[in-house]
Amino acid sequence: MPTTAPAFSDATASDSALRRFLFGLPGVDAVGLEARAASLGTRSIKTTAKAYAIDLAISMIDLTTLEGADTPGKVRALAAKAVNPDPTDRTTPRTAAVCVYPDMAATAAAALAGSGVKVASVATAFPAGRAALDVKLADVRDAVAAGADEIDMVIDRG
Template sequence: MPTTASAFADATASDSALRRFLHGLPGVDAVGLEARAAALGTRSIKTTAKAYAIDLAISMIDLTTLEGADTPGKVRALGAKAVHPDPTDRTTPRTAAVCVYPDMVATAKETVGDSGVLVASVATAFPAGRAALDVKLADVGDAVAAGADEIDMVIDRGAFLAGKYLKVYEEIRAVKVACERADGTRARLKVIFETGELSTYDNIRRASWLGMIAGADFIKTSTGKVGVNATPPNTLLMLEAVRDFRLQTGVQIGVKPAGGIRTSKDAVKFLVLVNETAGPDWLDNHWFRFGASSLLNDLLMQRQKLATGRYSGPDYVTVD
């Protein structure tokens, strides 16, 4: 099977060709999309299925701190929590990753050690993405050199909204190259669209396909830094995109909703979306993640309630 880049060589040959391809995608039925997301959100999951879903959701979290006040101590505490989310119950799954700024990658790597928890780093002038390409690539290079297993990049939304699709495509391609290490391995690349700034569902579909044909390993809704972040409809739309992309190319791409997912009930709704839209192949933290911080605490409290029959309250878990 041809590589993703070669399979879409004609579509990416020029700005006009890429525009024709992206604007040739089927339009999104907004009413139908929102109705389906709402209907799937009413599914009820009980007992053993609920316990499985909670553990699965914990294992899919990119436990995140992306604040100007981040300190090495805070990152070490977060890394320790990712490895042992509930120190009183070692059967609790570890989280998928810790997500930090590039200057905190080395601290995070040292903390998680060989636990299996990955270290992800936001880069490319996160969250606005307003920087020259060489600055963005240096940002990525610093994170990869420090040991980042994954890079979460932001697209240039201004370029995308201005219709400069080839510029966005070429930046993603360049960042993917910057994710390569000297030993031949590379960090996985998550491409963030900031769906709350893309205005329309059609733009979210176009951004999804643009990211995938450019070589994203994951497509991600949001930075968590704007008013509208991950929602069931925009995540459903992206899940449809990765499903259709695999049908067309044989290449599987991950999805990461981020921002605004705070409760176990929310997480379960998103897992139902995954199962019913993309399918069970995506019910694994290699292919689906939650970008979250406070979500983990609620999952831990619900997990403890299922195990003991008692609701312990927020004092049961650490404050991130």
């Protein structure tokens, strides 16, 4: 069973403790973010660097299906795409993960077995994150037991 890092054990002790921790986090510097994004948009990138950057981006992607109508077949098709993103170019790297609802994690794990592509699953009362801590923890445990390597969670900050 996963353990909580000692630095965060107080923050995860209860819903109210988690809320206090989250509200205490610093905000995003919107002005600095906009300035940095604007400066990056004007830079010229050479062809080899661009190809490297594209491959790097592909290798960091989580292909995701979070539809109410998801089926095992759709999850297997997405897994095949994650393992072979560009059928015309076998040198294209695999994606990082396939992200599914917890009830499809076992299907994704079976389809991705041995490929090196991880299984990610949403949890913690996705999409709103509005549930009691024990419900969120049970949701995470179920996803991990079904084969999820990573958990994507939504945190209710309000």
